[in-house]
Amino acid sequence: MxxxxxxxxxxxxxxxxxxxxxxxxxxxxxxxxxxxxxxxxxxxxxxxxxxxxxxxxxxxxxxxxxxxxxxxxxxxxxxxxxxxxxxxxxxxxxxxxxxSHPVKLLPGIREAIEAVAARYKIVLITKGDLFHQEQKVESSGLADLFHRIEIVSEKDERAYRRVLGEFGIDAGCFAMVGNSLRSDIAPVVALGGWGVYMPYHVTWAHEADTDFAASSPRVVQVQGADGIAEAVSELGLRTAA
Known part of the structure; x- marks a missing residue:
């Protein structure tokens, strides 16, 4: 297929x-x-x-x-x-x-989201306290760019499977962009999806606790937001191959 x-x-x-x-x-x-x-x-x-x-x-x-x-x-x-x-x-x-800390966007992230949104449907999938995450999303000024916003208690295969089911999309047609191999990339790849891994300069030890390798052929690693759109395009070519 x-x-x-x-x-x-x-x-x-x-x-x-x-x-x-x-x-x-x-x-x-x-x-x-x-x-x-x-x-x-x-x-x-x-x-x-x-x-x-x-x-x-x-x-x-x-x-x-x-x-x-x-x-x-x-x-x-x-x-x-x-x-x-x-x-x-x-x-x-x-x-x-x-x-109550201010929401400060990573450099170039809005432009990266806009570039991806020009070609694909996009969804924000974030985990944590509902009130705090809603506050962050609102303060970010990015909410209008997404087709849907999902705030989940845990990012695991079950959560991603539910989101994909509600979109009516097979995991093989889904790519996830994130900084955590444990939460953003590994569960998606396990379902048959794809990942764009953008490491952050510091990671909570709990999120770093994973054996998943970023060198997976289903993952493209980028160093900053300006590489996201190209990475998604690369994954598109890999799906076709």
């Missing part, structure tokens, strides 16, 4: 707009707070915090709210409940700051 790319999906965080840097700043401020109570050098703090966040994903989901609750839990556990109410309040403030 010969496939033709009909639908292109775009990730949101760290593909269209900057995001992970704000979370990294939040973790750094968290370390400063907790460091007043314990010796961080002996704690393996990054590993313990990541373990807490991973454990809580199924309960709290992704995003700033889940991160904040995990920071509070980790702070209480790490300090043996010695952390003050004032410092717990500071941690809540860290989460609020992440929730």
């Amino acid at each position: 010969v496939y033709v790319i009909e639908l292109v999906g775009f990730d949101g965080d760290d593909t269209l707009w900057h995001s992970e840097g704000y979370y990294q700043e939040a973790h750094a401020e968290f370390e400063q707070i907790v460091g007043r109570y314990v010796d961080l050098g002996n704690l393996r703090l990054h590993d313990r915090l990541l373990a807490t966040e991973r454990r809580n994903i199924k309960l709290f989901g992704y995003g700033a709210k889940g991160m904040t609750l995990s920071l509070l839990e980790a702070a209480i556990e790490i300090t043996g409940s010695r952390i003050s109410a004032a410092d717990l309040h500071r941690i809540i403030g860290i989460g609020k700051h992440v929730m």
